[in-house]
Amino acid sequence: MLRAFLRTEAGSTTVLLGATVLALLWANSPWAGTYEAFWHTPMGLSFGDAAFSLDLRHWVNDGLMTVFFFLIGLEVSYEVRLGQLRDRRLIAVPAVAALGGMLIPAGLYLLLNFGGPGAVGWGVPIATDTAFVLGVLAVVGARCPDPLRAFLLTLAIVDDVLAIMIIAIFYTASISVPALVTAAALLAAIVLLRWLKIWRAPAYILLGFGLWVATLESGIHPTLVGIALGILVFVYAPTDQKLLLAGEAVQEFTSEPSAQAAREATRRVQRAVSVNERLQLRLHPWSSYVIVPIFALANAGVRLDGETLRAAATSPVAWGVALGLVLGKFVGISLGTWLPLRFGWGILPGNLVWGQLLGGAAVSGIGFTVALFIVELAFEDPGLHDSAKIGILAGSLLSALLGWIIFRMAWDRGGVCAPPDAEPSEDLPTLLTSPVGPDDHVRGPADARVTIVEYGDFECPYCGRLHPILEELRRKNPDVRHVFRHMPLRTLHPRAVAAAIVSEAAADQGRFWEMHDILYDNQRFLTDADLEHYAAELDVRSWSEVPRHVARIGRDEESGQASGVRGTPTLFLNGVRYEGGLDLDSISRAVAELRQSS
Template identity: 35%
Template structure:
């Protein structure tokens, strides 16, 4: 299967970024439970231009992360795995199963309670962590598997972004929203007029971000909108989209996501925290990610292939799909992101982060061992 240079670059940066994320998470946990705990937490609540440092990271820098995800999705649609409808349907169908079944399992335990707003938490896949673990399996991993997991995770995150926009907007200020959408429309006009210079898009994106932030809709949505306003052209190395995507890979993988991990995994561990594992939201998250993800992805793709809506690539088998489903159960970055939107209680937020750490570790370990056993009998690529 043909693999583009930009996809390989995206995969390589994400897998390396996943290993950096693991290191930053361990560092954050260590410092948060040391004598420096108080100072460490205060650091992230330092105010800059009216917003805390944590807020700037979660609402500002993460917008750039979503911009990169949007650019990758756009490329997949125009030239990659999603450009052929038959090929695109496999990860699309899998992603739907990996979104709705985990949410359903969560609601099974939490519907009608104060914690039902957390249904979006087990829906998302952490691309960096999932690809980081997949990379540990070496050169026996088929290209189709890399592309399937990447496309699956990107579509998953797009679904999570839509859910954030629709269900996690508490107060909507229409004037600011219309101004933000008006700027988006203007950028689309620039696109149609073949304006290739990045400067108008960067300035317009920054202004759109400000008004989106003031509208009540989560400002990170701006990143995805901007990605589809940036001209794709013919997709070659001189195209505006390619240049921007190429530029963003390393800053996102090695600066933005590590900062997100450092700011949001400062979990203070205590003996009482084990009680959080028996809460309904813990059951919903754990079952959603460890059971719902692999079962939903495998079940729906299996039905899709049997119904001839899509086809399984020759170098993939159903054991690999199940293993990939477990890797998709690593719901770290996006799941923490949704947690911060779903809950206001700092105790619940801290507990959910703890559950996500344990659950993502379990899902990643199961996925790694499952794929390692499956790939053991495969010829070296």
């Protein structure tokens, strides 16, 4: 579910960006007057003397975007019940980070606008645009591992929920009590249907539309309806009975194909999966490729001529939005990540280092969909309206650029995983304290002219990047041998120790290097179930020796600590710490120099 969500959102970024560019071109073309005229075209429904009408922009913002927030509700419901939000320790860090990423931007904005006409726009820089953020992470590629995407997705979910609460509380102009009572009654009816387990789509569609109209008339923004309905949609894990029935139906269709058997197999397979997941699968493409781009087309158009740019350059609204997104988000999310880690309130998913976390904090300043949404609610003055939009565009572009720079620096400068609390100023030994012995895992000739000792971690992304480089180095240099020693960063990579234990179990059967290669080739899949699968592939079963394996790993860690290893990967070439780049050319040059000097 998570991978499918990420693929859909990241893939739709190009469409969303195209719609944004088209809106800007339209608003700055010779036909700029048609932009606002078109989106103010009224459209409505009439039933006899009763009529309900909105302009096109409000149909998009209040109507279509309800589907977008409905999907957020579905995702929240799924993650809380079956996904990552079940683990409170995994929720704590991104939740506090999301809170920090809202408070600091709002505070920066108010510092520049408090008491002025733009103060009401403090909510504009608080929200992160998930689609754009994941699109930037897709461009970042290998520098951003899946755990960071999962961390930012959890952060974005919390961010969206808090943003919707802010919209409902602070951006509701007036309340109509009769309409609000009607909305509450319709919502109670939907809850009753769910409690009675009546799953008739027409009933939910009719009640849902009525709830949307009543909420709109009440003065509360109807997007709140979307997230509430999404949370109410039933979600469950497939039961063994449903899976069995689905399997039997598919087997029956395979043995005796017919239209009736196909229909029954389809029905039973669908019933094995919750309504929540089926709706996400159907609606995500529509939301990502149609609804959100239409929203961008309807709202991103702003005149970028000399007059508006000069006004924005001196506008505290534009500066407040831009600084809130670029600086506020970065500081707020970074501080909100550090605090729970510092006080032990939660943990991070594996494969994350501070360079990646800071890069994620920077790109989280890309605020677009919800930011534009709040602009429409907050400002009636056209000048403030345009300045806020320019601030959003400038802040989002700068956040994307800052994030890309940080990811590039984190990857290219050092390329080493180190715990967040490592001591960078420590004077470290340069010599290997424990020479290579019979207990080591060695790949290569015993009389090799060059010995490379690697202290590695099976979950470290930089070790994963180094793995094929060392293989290529050995292939080109038969007189080089590779020694692997364990250095699992326990506070940073929660699955590294288990992976190391499995590799030692394989070593008992003479298959260490086979398991070593499997673990690095499947580095993103190191759950207990994954490790059991890899062990079964190699017929590894010596689990009674786990205490001995743990002690063996501990000896590697002790030798690494004594040799000054504080991060992974760390290399020693012929017993001397290697300080060069972790690329094939740099290591090859170092090997050639050692070969010449020996």
